[in-house]
Amino acid sequence: MNLPKKITIHEVGPREGMQFEKGPISTEAKIQLVDMLSECNFPEIEVTSFVSPKWVPQMADAEQVATGFTRKVGTQYTCIYLNTQGAARAIATGRFDLEGWIGTAASQIFSKKNSNRTIEENFVEAERRIVMFKEHNIPLRTVNVIAAFGCNFEGAVDPDKVVLYVDRLMNMANESGASIEYIQLADTMGWANPRSIRDLVGKVQKRWPSQRINLHLHDTRGLGLANVLAAMEMGVDDFDSAVAGLGGCPYGGFKGAAGNIVTEDLVHMCEELGIETGVDLDRLTEVAREAERIVGHPLPGKVMNGGRLEGYRARAQAA
Amino acid sequence: MNLPKKITIHEVGPREGMQFEKGPISTEAKIQLVDMLSECNFPEIEVTSFVSPKWVPQMADAEQVATGFTRKVGTQYTCIYLNTQGAARAIATGRFDLEGWIGTAASQIFSKKNSNRTIEENFVEAERRIVMFKEHNIPLRTVNVIAAFGCNFEGAVDPDKVVLYVDRLMNMANESGASIEYIQLADTMGWANPRSIRDLVGKVQKRWPSQRINLHLHDTRGLGLANVLAAMEMGVDDFDSAVAGLGGCPYGGFKGAAGNIVTEDLVHMCEELGIETGVDLDRLTEVAREAERIVGHPLPGKVMNGGRLEGYRARAQAA
Numbered sequence: 001m002n003l004p005k006k007i008t009i010h011e012v013g014p015r016e017g018m019q020f021e022k023g024p025i026s027t028e029a030k031i032q033l034v035d036m037l038s039e040c041n042f043p044e045i046e047v048t049s050f051v052s053p054k055w056v057p058q059m060a061d062a063e064q065v066a067t068g069f070t071r072k073v074g075t076q077y078t079c080i081y082l083n084t085q086g087a088a089r090a091i092a093t094g095r096f097d098l099e100g101w102i103g104t105a106a107s108q109i110f111s112k113k114n115s116n117r118t119i120e121e122n123f124v125e126a127e128r129r130i131v132m133f134k135e136h137n138i139p140l141r142t143v144n145v146i147a148a149f150g151c152n153f154e155g156a157v158d159p160d161k162v163v164l165y166v167d168r169l170m171n172m173a174n175e176s177g178a179s180i181e182y183i184q185l186a187d188t189m190g191w192a193n194p195r196s197i198r199d200l201v202g203k204v205q206k207r208w209p210s211q212r213i214n215l216h217l218h219d220t221r222g223l224g225l226a227n228v229l230a231a232m233e234m235g236v237d238d239f240d241s242a243v244a245g246l247g248g249c250p251y252g253g254f255k256g257a258a259g260n261i262v263t264e265d266l267v268h269m270c271e272e273l274g275i276e277t278g279v280d281l282d283r284l285t286e287v288a289r290e291a292e293r294i295v296g297h298p299l300p301g302k303v304m305n306g307g308r309l310e311g312y313r314a315r316a317q318a319a
Numbered sequence: 320m321n322l323p324k325k326i327t328i329h330e331v332g333p334r335e336g337m338q339f340e341k342g343p344i345s346t347e348a349k350i351q352l353v354d355m356l357s358e359c360n361f362p363e364i365e366v367t368s369f370v371s372p373k374w375v376p377q378m379a380d381a382e383q384v385a386t387g388f389t390r391k392v393g394t395q396y397t398c399i400y401l402n403t404q405g406a407a408r409a410i411a412t413g414r415f416d417l418e419g420w421i422g423t424a425a426s427q428i429f430s431k432k433n434s435n436r437t438i439e440e441n442f443v444e445a446e447r448r449i450v451m452f453k454e455h456n457i458p459l460r461t462v463n464v465i466a467a468f469g470c471n472f473e474g475a476v477d478p479d480k481v482v483l484y485v486d487r488l489m490n491m492a493n494e495s496g497a498s499i500e501y502i503q504l505a506d507t508m509g510w511a512n513p514r515s516i517r518d519l520v521g522k523v524q525k526r527w528p529s530q531r532i533n534l535h536l537h538d539t540r541g542l543g544l545a546n547v548l549a550a551m552e553m554g555v556d557d558f559d560s561a562v563a564g565l566g567g568c569p570y571g572g573f574k575g576a577a578g579n580i581v582t583e584d585l586v587h588m589c590e591e592l593g594i595e596t597g598v599d600l601d602r603l604t605e606v607a608r609e610a611e612r613i614v615g616h617p618l619p620g621k622v623m624n625g626g627r628l629e630g631y632r633a634r635a636q637a638a
Binding site: 001151219225229300 | 587
């Protein structure tokens with residue numbers, strides 16, 4: 001097997017999870033979760049979302065969370081925003097290591113539902129954002145396409161269409177003088193499979209051979225880690241994931257965009273395959289159990305219940 | 320990707336699940352589950368276990384379940400037994416399409432815990448069983464090694480040791496005049512990863528190039544479908560799995576042997592990859608939800624909550 005020696009994991013649980021949960025989560029608990037995750041040595045933690053409190057009331061305390069958590073040296077703290085107003089709120093807190101991103105959904109219907117913009121309007125928004133990034137000295141580092149593998153409303157997504165969107169975004173970024181670090185492809189509604197991963201990743205790699213690809217995968221139908229494996233075999237070494245699988249609870253009867261891949265299960269798979277992540281898995285497993293207590297219902301993470309194999313190996317050797 | 324055109328799935332949920340569950344499950348519910356699974360077109364359903372009611376009280380009603388379910392033409396109904404007494408009980412019901420198997424655990428400690436026999440005593444038991452199969456005209460078809468990838472008590476298992484055990488079992492079977500159909504390798508405690516799958520499967524294929532391999536995988540640490548994918552890429556086309564992931568509930572705080580791979584998630588992955596299974600996925604998804612109601616707690620299956628992609632595709636096209 002041809003696998004990367006190390007991968008980078010971006011922990012998105014606090015943002016994805018708290019946005020998704022229906023029940024009330026206290027601001028204190030949100031801050032506690034970020035602080036615990038800070039002990040696990042992630043290179044990046046996505047802390048919160050600056051979105052409209054009218055549409056996402058769970059995120060109305062984004063400013064309090066932003067000012068409440070304790071920053072740890074070595075970790076980059078980031079957040080999500082869907083428009084320039086949101087970005088302005090994030091900047092105003094002065095608490096984030098902001099990097100800019102521009103992007104679009106590959107599905108028209110999902111784009112409207114997610115950001116109330118058409119695909120074409122996403123490119124207009126991208127222009128606005130590029131101006132704002134310059135004003136605030138925020139480096140534009142990422143172009144992304146969400147719903148890049150399929151859409152619950154529109155069905156399959158043509159990978160060539162995704163490449164065209166990436167191309168437009170890359171051109172805009174390049175014209176603005178930005179140095180893009182990542183092309184992010186998000187399987188927002190859990191449509192990817194190992195074959196479609198190879199297909200789309202292959203096309204993007206062919207078009208931009210030296211560009212790093214980040215995959216943001218959801219485990220809606222159980223294919224998450226199989227998809228990671230397929231991607232790693234193609235050299236992809238950068239993934240988003242959520243502690244305990246926060247962001248999706250398969251027991252709520254929801255349909256649609258839910259269920260990030262589980263960070264500790266991803267770290268554990270890498271450990272078993274000899275791939276370095278830098279993440280403290282024992283501490284992370286404790287955090288996963290605490291995340292379950294915070295949300296008050298079972299989360300889909302497996303290793304937090306099944307146990308880390310390194311632990312079993314050590315006990316077996318000691319016995 | 321080089322994948323099989325079709326695979327065979329053996330549904331083991333009724334046996335694995337009912338054996339594992341701590342709460343009382345009525346005999347009627349067990350029968351209902353088997354009957355519902357019979358509507359899904361499985362080539363085989365493992366119905367129950369004839370084991371000591373002293374050690375496994377959940378299986379004390381094996382005879383009632385055996386006589387209670389309705390046989391459907393085209394499905395093979397099987398059961399598990401750990402010794403010749405158990406086999407005799409299964410035979411006495413006259414309700415099963417019995418095929419014989421002989422096997423061992425690859426771990427000494429687990430062998431004692433699982434069957435109260437040492438590894439060497441498993442070979443003695445195999446001799447007894449071969450005699451009994453002949454008496455009852457039961458064809459010996461399978462040799463198996465459980466805990467073939469690792470053991471919570473002994474740690475990693477050397478694949479060459481597994482090959483040696485398979486070799487001894489194959490020799491015994493051949494000397495008895497049996498025609499072995501399957502070499503079954505069971506990852507009883509969820510230790511396998513895609514690399515160790517390739518390693519052990521590769522060694523077994525090299526030694527017995529024309530022998531079919533069955534994999535019995537557990538998803539204890541979330542690697543189940545990634546392991547299936549790795550195996551299918553090596554040509555393995557025969558898998559055990561459990562509806563809804565019966566047999567392991569990641570929310571009971573248990574440790575150890577738990578969590579079969581989820582049948583409907585496996586079928587769905589195959590559907591997305593263009594691999595035929597013959598299983599009725601829509602009906603199976605309903606059965607998975609019913610299995611959750613029967614056991615009274617969430618089960619780990621994903622597709623039963625996330626929804627089959629073919630359904631989304633059809634609705635998107637109709638819209």
